[in-house]
Amino acid sequence: xxxxxxxxxxxxxxxxxxxxxxxxxxxxxxxxxxxxxxxxxxxxxxxxxxxxxxxxxxxxxxxxxxxxxxxxxxxxxxxxxxxxxxxxxxxxxxxxxxxxxxxxxxxxx
Amino acid sequence: xxxxxxxxxxxxxxxxxxxxxxxxxxxxxxxxxxxxxxxxxxxxxxxxxxxxxxxxxxxxxxxxxxxxxxxxxxxxxxxxxxxxxxxxxxxxxxxxxxxxxxxxxxxxxxxxx
Numbered sequence: 001x002x003x004x005x006x007x008x009x010x011x012x013x014x015x016x017x018x019x020x021x022x023x024x025x026x027x028x029x030x031x032x033x034x035x036x037x038x039x040x041x042x043x044x045x046x047x048x049x050x051x052x053x054x055x056x057x058x059x060x061x062x063x064x065x066x067x068x069x070x071x072x073x074x075x076x077x078x079x080x081x082x083x084x085x086x087x088x089x090x091x092x093x094x095x096x097x098x099x100x101x102x103x104x105x106x107x108x109x
Numbered sequence: 110x111x112x113x114x115x116x117x118x119x120x121x122x123x124x125x126x127x128x129x130x131x132x133x134x135x136x137x138x139x140x141x142x143x144x145x146x147x148x149x150x151x152x153x154x155x156x157x158x159x160x161x162x163x164x165x166x167x168x169x170x171x172x173x174x175x176x177x178x179x180x181x182x183x184x185x186x187x188x189x190x191x192x193x194x195x196x197x198x199x200x201x202x203x204x205x206x207x208x209x210x211x212x213x214x215x216x217x218x219x220x221x222x
Contacts, residue, residue, distance in 0.1 A: 004151075033210045042199055042213035043152070087151060089210075095140060095159055096167065097211070099151040 004100035011106045020073045022088035034073045035087040083107045111136045115214035130185045132200035141183035146197045
């Protein structure tokens with residue numbers, strides 16, 4: 001089976017930096033995805049890590065350590081529109097992804 | 110523009126009735142997926158299909174059925190055997206390698222009364 005853990009809620013200030021952690025236990029690991037989901041909408045793809053290290057894409061970066069079963073999503077220069085849920089998802093060799101329960105981020109002025 | 114379309118956006122059904130949710134994609138993706146999302150929770154996999162005429166059960170397949178007769182279409186039927194069907198249903202597709210993750214449809218919010 002698979003187990004994915006993320007904090008339920010986080011709060012940060014506009015312009016600040018926030019790190020959202022994700023730990024996982026899985027068999028047949030084949031990559032880790034981060035998605036953003038605004039309330040009532042579908043998730044949208046943010047990042048994909050399959051090798052250890054940091055992937056940077058604009059204000060968002062994602063890090064993976066396969067040996068530790070650990071990833072984080074780093075959001076810089078926070079904006080009000082970044083208030084959303086952030087979903088960590090682990091892909092297995094079977095080709096399907098299992099999602100964590102998501103972290104609801106609230107950005108305050 | 111290519112995309113994935115779910116319809117309808119909102120659906121109301123009486124308890125005990127079967128209902129079919131539509132999912133169509135024109136992205137030429139091989140793989141398609143159905144997830145269910147309950148309030149404050151993540152996505153749980155119902156069924157997935159890696160190729161036409163083939164599909165596999167996900168983690169919560171009981172009370173649901175699917176078909177994959179065409180590459181573009183992956184309809185989900187919520188049967189009367191599903192004990193708690195009220196939820197937000199998301200359809201997604203991806204290329205086989207899946208390097209860019211899923212493309213999601215806009216979702217169908219099903220309410221059973």
